[in-house]
Amino acid sequence: ASAHSIGAITPIIVIVMAFVFLKEKIDTKTWVAVTCGFIGVLIILRPGIGMFDTKILIPLIGALFLSLYQITTRLASYEDENETSLFFTAVIGIIIIGILVYFYWINFNSKSYFIFIGIGFFYSLGYYFQVIALEKSPASKIQPFYFTTFFWAVIFGFIFYNNTPDKFTIIGAIVIILSGIYALKFKKNSN
Secondary structure, rough: OHHHHOOHHHHHHHHHHHHOOOOOOHHHHHHHHHHHHHHHHHHHHHHOHHHHHHHHHHHHHHHHHHHHHHHEEEEEHHOHHHHHHHHHHHHHHHHHHHHHHHHHHOOOOHHOOOOOOOHHHHHHHHHHHHHHHHHHOHHHHHHHHHHHHHHHHHHHEEEEEEEOOOOHHHHHHHHHHHHHHHHHHHHHHHO
């Protein structure tokens, strides 16, 4: 839970980077939506004292790299088509994972191939939609919607693993949904 809580600061890092590197104007309503979404995540995850462990550097570095990816994708959208970004991300990912797999390979059963194909398909589709979003909208404006990943994790956890959400998860999900609605309503009103 602590690792997910720390990783959930990605939108805040992106907003700061968008302000610094992309010269985007960040309004108060965007900050409010992102902060409320983050509070919703904290309600769901209820981080404990373990947050002060030195291992927090791993999700923190992950959040930093994910933020850099989003800023770089936004920068690339100024010059290249969405499909170009998707292609080069896939090629570089295959090369890097191809090298890493040499050191960490574990044999798996034939059923896993279908699961991996599904993972690859859905991840690529999600990534493609994220590239489109970053092309069409400032990076800072789409960050409040990042927190909906936790909402979907709760729903899919229930559907596929029969995990029933507790009251904190439900309250946190409501806060996340409301922050997303607030961000969406504000974006529509500002257009």
